[in-house]
Amino acid sequence: EQCYYGTDPENPDTDGDGVDDGTQYGTGSSSGSVGGLESNGRLADQLARRAIRHTRMTPQHHTAALTDPVLLEELIAALELEGRQRVVSTPADLPSLTNAANVLAYDFLDGDAVAASVLVVETEGELYEHSKALCDRAGGSTLLTVGPSNGFLRAAFRHGEEATLDHAVEFKLYAEGDRFRREAHWLSEQYAAPSETQAVLNVQFWGRRSADVAELVQAFEAALQERDLLRNPPGVLDESSPDAITRGAILSAPTVAIASATLLGRSLDLTVTRFHGAERPIDLHIRGLRANGERLDTHHELLAVAEPTPLHLDVGLLAEATVDVYEDDTLVDRLWISDGAWAPFDDSLWGGRSEVSGFDARCLAEAHHRDGGLPLSGCAHIDAVQVDQFAGVARHIPRGIDLDGFTTLSFWYRSDRRVRVCLEDTQEGSQHCRTLAAAPEGRDADVGLGGLAQVRLLQFTQSKPGRLEVSGVRFHDVAPSSSGCSAAGSAPALSLLWGVAMLWVRRRNF
Numbered sequence: 001e002q003c004y005y006g007t008d009p010e011n012p013d014t015d016g017d018g019v020d021d022g023t024q025y026g027t028g029s030s031s032g033s034v035g036g037l038e039s040n041g042r043l044a045d046q047l048a049r050r051a052i053r054h055t056r057m058t059p060q061h062h063t064a065a066l067t068d069p070v071l072l073e074e075l076i077a078a079l080e081l082e083g084r085q086r087v088v089s090t091p092a093d094l095p096s097l098t099n100a101a102n103v104l105a106y107d108f109l110d111g112d113a114v115a116a117s118v119l120v121v122e123t124e125g126e127l128y129e130h131s132k133a134l135c136d137r138a139g140g141s142t143l144l145t146v147g148p149s150n151g152f153l154r155a156a157f158r159h160g161e162e163a164t165l166d167h168a169v170e171f172k173l174y175a176e177g178d179r180f181r182r183e184a185h186w187l188s189e190q191y192a193a194p195s196e197t198q199a200v201l202n203v204q205f206w207g208r209r210s211a212d213v214a215e216l217v218q219a220f221e222a223a224l225q226e227r228d229l230l231r232n233p234p235g236v237l238d239e240s241s242p243d244a245i246t247r248g249a250i251l252s253a254p255t256v257a258i259a260s261a262t263l264l265g266r267s268l269d270l271t272v273t274r275f276h277g278a279e280r281p282i283d284l285h286i287r288g289l290r291a292n293g294e295r296l297d298t299h300h301e302l303l304a305v306a307e308p309t310p311l312h313l314d315v316g317l318l319a320e321a322t323v324d325v326y327e328d329d330t331l332v333d334r335l336w337i338s339d340g341a342w343a344p345f346d347d348s349l350w351g352g353r354s355e356v357s358g359f360d361a362r363c364l365a366e367a368h369h370r371d372g373g374l375p376l377s378g379c380a381h382i383d384a385v386q387v388d389q390f391a392g393v394a395r396h397i398p399r400g401i402d403l404d405g406f407t408t409l410s411f412w413y414r415s416d417r418r419v420r421v422c423l424e425d426t427q428e429g430s431q432h433c434r435t436l437a438a439a440p441e442g443r444d445a446d447v448g449l450g451g452l453a454q455v456r457l458l459q460f461t462q463s464k465p466g467r468l469e470v471s472g473v474r475f476h477d478v479a480p481s482s483s484g485c486s487a488a489g490s491a492p493a494l495s496l497l498w499g500v501a502m503l504w505v506r507r508r509n510f
Contacts, residue, residue: 007158048343048396050097052457053350055426075223076104076118079216084108084115094121099129101199108207108216116207118216125194128202132168133157133186138336140399141166142260146186146275147253152217153184154210161400161427167213168206175199180224181231185252187334256282256305256325257333263321264339264401265374268313270323272305279304283326284311288318291363291378296321317369319377342380345394345459346387354391358383358467369472370410370444374401379471384462390420392461392468400427400456401475403449408476409458414442414469417462421447424457442469446476 007014007021014021080086089107094100102122108115121128133155137143141157141164148154152169159165173180174194180201185191194200203220207213224230255277262269272282282305288296296315315321319341325333342361346354363379376395384391413419415438422433432450439445449455460470 048341048394049349050093051396051398052343052345052394055457075220075227076106076120078223079106079118079219081108081116081212081215084110084212089117099123099126108212115209116205116212116216118220119204121202121204123194123200123202125196125198127172127188127191127194127200131170131188131202132166132204132206133170134336136166136168137258137261138338138398140260140262143257143273144259146257149210150214150218153186153253154213156210165208166206167208167210168204169213169217170202170204173201173203175201176231179229179231186254187252187331189331190252254325254332256327258323258325258335259308261323261335261337262399263315263318263337264399265376266314266316268315268318268321268323268337270311270313270335271308272302272311272325273308274305277327279306280328283329285324285326286313286315286321287324288315288321290317291319291361293362317375317377339376339399340395340397342378343394343396344382344391345461346384346391347389353386353388354384355386356382356391357385359393363471370474372478373408373410373474373476374406375472375474379469379473381467381469383467384465387463387465390461390463391465392419392459393470394460395458395473397456397458400425400454402454403452403475406475406477407449408478409447409449410444410472410474410476411460411470412442412444412472413460414439415462415466416440417464417466417468419468420459420461420463421445422457422459422461423447423449423452423455424459425452425454426456427454444472 012020086106086108088105090103090105094103098121100121101124103120105117105119107117133143136157136159139159140161141159144156144158146153146155149169152171155168157166157168169184171182171184172191173182174192175198183191205213205216205220207216221230254275256272256274259271259273261271268286270284272284282302284300284302286296286298286300290296296318298315300311300313302309318339320336320338323335323337324331325335344356344359346352346356348354348356359380359382361378361380369375376397380393380395382391382393409421409423413436417438419436419438420433421436422431424431430452432448432452434447436445436447458473460468462468
């Protein structure tokens with residue numbers, strides 16, 4: 001259990017959530033269709049848009065051609081796991097969203113659950129800008145272990161809410177003539193920089209059982225060796241170029257790393273864990289970006305780390321943060337994290353005819369923020385040129401927000417049209433919506449949470465063309481005010497009641 005699930009064999013429910021460890025963490029692996037997208041510098045609106053689209057549409061897959069279509073597709077297609085069904089899971093949109101030139105991926109299914117995956121991304125003149133480690137950790141997974149394993153670096157990640165466990169192996173193959181040179185590192189800058197036109201295959205394997213991952217990696221390695229596609233190990237003269245000594249796999253495992261982290265509101269919560277090596281001074285270098293473009297640069301020193309060390313830091317309202325972990329002035333780990341992103345939100349995401357122009361998620365200041373509660377960074381506005389069904393903006397929250405203790409969503413908005421506000425838990429498929437009156441001059445609003453336990457998507461939309469602005473989004477533990485919760489049409493209703501009251505007063509001669 002400790003090897004496969006990373007849980008405590010002496011405790012049937014290690015995280016105390018009421019679900020036994022075997023059920024929670026032994027049922028599946030994350031899918032190759034994810035592709036590691038929650039990690040490209042700032043969490044760009046196009047990536048949030050991609051995630052939003054996937055909440056209502058099945059991700060599109062295709063089989064791509066890599067550098068040598070026949071050779072490499074044969075290498076990967078030959079991979080098998082006994083008792084597992086292999087299906088294509090190549091994300092069709094990665095080349096348009098990232099620096100991927102080509103992509104090829106397969107999932108290995110155990111019934112309906114993903115047991116393991118392989119993802120190969122080809123880049124030219126640069127390395128792929130994402131990785132399994134970046135994706136999972138930014139998305140809320142806990143890093144259980146990392147270190148050398150049979151000539152490769154293996155890491156294990158557990159995601160409680162998604163109920164997945166993954167053992168992951170990542171390495172890169174640099175094309176050099178008719179062969180490849182293999183390297184494996186933890187940090188991107190530890191890899192050799194490719195030449196301007198050099199093709200690089202960024203290879204990732206992951207699965208819920210370490211044995212499955214090891215079997216796939218060894219089979220892939222054996223296929224490369226059988227076809228004489230790998231250059232010789234370090235220190236061995238390459239027969240095709242006897243004047244050069246080529247490098248093979250180089251392992252650089254972190255001694256200390258951030259096991260888990262959350263950025264929400266003004267708080268950055270981290271747990272720093274030692275994986276091996278002697279206790280030495282630790283320095284956390286935190287670089288943050290605020291919604292108005294202002295940058296945060298700060299250090300947090302630890303004397304030493306032996307046991308898992310939790311930290312709670314007030315970093316202000318950040319759109320994103322990058323945390324570098326130094327041990328004795330040596331960079332050993334890096335974590336990128338964000339609490340979500342704004343994106344345009346309209347029915348064209350699913351084939352509708354709405355047109356949105358002028359979307360912007362930049363704020364000159366932390367506008368319209370009221371005191372208290374849990375704030376979300378940033379703001380957004382759009383101009384809807386044409387509206388088929390709906391058009392507006394949405395806040396994508398990849399990790400979700402637990403609404404326990406909150407009663408109200410507050411925000412500032414400006415629109416010449418009525419605005420429909422929806423809170424959605426995309427994981428459960430539940431939603432709570434209210435319609436607010438037009439506010440040409442702008443106004444504060446409060447909307448109840450409708451009994452939702454969690455929210456992953458906030459939607460602000462209108463059904464007619466026009467401009468919509470939203471800022472100062474915050475969750476509160478106070479009841480919504482009557483003015484803020486007024487639905488469209490409630491103002492005329494209040495006027496009618498007031499008229500009836502005045503008529504009654506006059507008749508009573510008060």
